[in-house]
Amino acid sequence: MRVSLLQIAVDQDEPVAARRARVATLVRARRGVADLVVLPELWPVGAFAYDLFEPEAEPAEGPTYRAMSEAAADAGVWLHAGSVVERAPDGRLYNTALVFGPSGEPVARYRKIHRFGFDKGEAVMMAPGDELVTAPVPDLPLGLATCYDLRFPELFRGLVDAGALGFVVSAGWPARRREHWTLLSRARAVENQAYVLACGTAGGHAGVEQAGHSLVVDPWGEVLAEAGTGEEILTVTLDPARVAETREQFPALKDRLLGTPPPPGR
Ligand SMILES: O=C(O)CCC(=O)C(=O)O
Numbered sequence: 001m002r003v004s005l006l007q008i009a010v011d012q013d014e015p016v017a018a019r020r021a022r023v024a025t026l027v028r029a030r031r032g033v034a035d036l037v038v039l040p041e042l043w044p045v046g047a048f049a050y051d052l053f054e055p056e057a058e059p060a061e062g063p064t065y066r067a068m069s070e071a072a073a074d075a076g077v078w079l080h081a082g083s084v085v086e087r088a089p090d091g092r093l094y095n096t097a098l099v100f101g102p103s104g105e106p107v108a109r110y111r112k113i114h115r116f117g118f119d120k121g122e123a124v125m126m127a128p129g130d131e132l133v134t135a136p137v138p139d140l141p142l143g144l145a146t147c148y149d150l151r152f153p154e155l156f157r158g159l160v161d162a163g164a165l166g167f168v169v170s171a172g173w174p175a176r177r178r179e180h181w182t183l184l185s186r187a188r189a190v191e192n193q194a195y196v197l198a199c200g201t202a203g204g205h206a207g208v209e210q211a212g213h214s215l216v217v218d219p220w221g222e223v224l225a226e227a228g229t230g231e232e233i234l235t236v237t238l239d240p241a242r243v244a245e246t247r248e249q250f251p252a253l254k255d256r257l258l259g260t261p262p263p264p265g266r
Pocket residue numbers: 047115116146147148149151172173174177180
């Protein structure tokens with residue numbers, strides 16, 4: 001399975017509509033090069049551009065949804081389209097990740113559970129999701145997580161119990177805490193014996209420089225590829241069978257004593 005992570009630059013001087021069109025073109029260009037394409041968190045607006053959350057909020061099937069559905073179909077890829085500011089029918093805002101299949105059909109929608117910002121920004125402007133979500137990518141069911149979720153290992157364990165063999169962490173992680181990003185991405189891979197596809201942004205907006213350094217980690221914790229700090233596309237070939245091999249050769253997941261016991265065979 002060929003996977004491309006698109007580490008998009010999210011700079012303030014590029015209008016949202018222009019970035020949306022540019023990213024759709026980048027996705028289309030993955031045709032024949034990747035089977036699965038992954039985008040970062042809130043790339044249309046910028047994860048820290050709080051002043052754009054209200055004006056750029058989109059309904060469930062808004063402009064980013066439509067552009068990404070069409071791009072996935074044109075490219076014939078599975079597409080984790082990163083996340084958007086979703087305005088729900090009751091007026092609340094969510095940080096919502098969208099996943100499409102290769103005909104452009106929606107296959108998963110994940111509302112970020114752990115909101116970032118403590119007493120400001122996303123944490124006060126957005127409502128939390130309350131559902132664990134996996135995307136049914138063939139051979140590699142993917143558990144979905146967004147940025148700050150990476151700090152909450154119980155979310156990932158829950159996704160393993162739901163059948164995830166890999167995780168997408170779509171993020172807009174700040175440069176100041178880049179070491180945490182890399183360390184926690186590897187930790188989530190090692191403790192769950194699963195692939196981690198961690199896709200962040202480049203550039204800077206609202207005074208927050210982005211970390212970049214998107215990475216793909218295998219179920220043993222090895223970093224298969226890592227980006228630098230600029231806009232970049234990482235393409236890696238994964239072997240989904242590595243997950244079962246790792247779990248059989250080093251069956252630590254079977255030794256769990258606390259929480260939900262693993263389903264048979266995992
Ligand atoms: O946990 C962190 O250090 C960064 C989280 C974050 O930036 C986010 O969730 O938007």
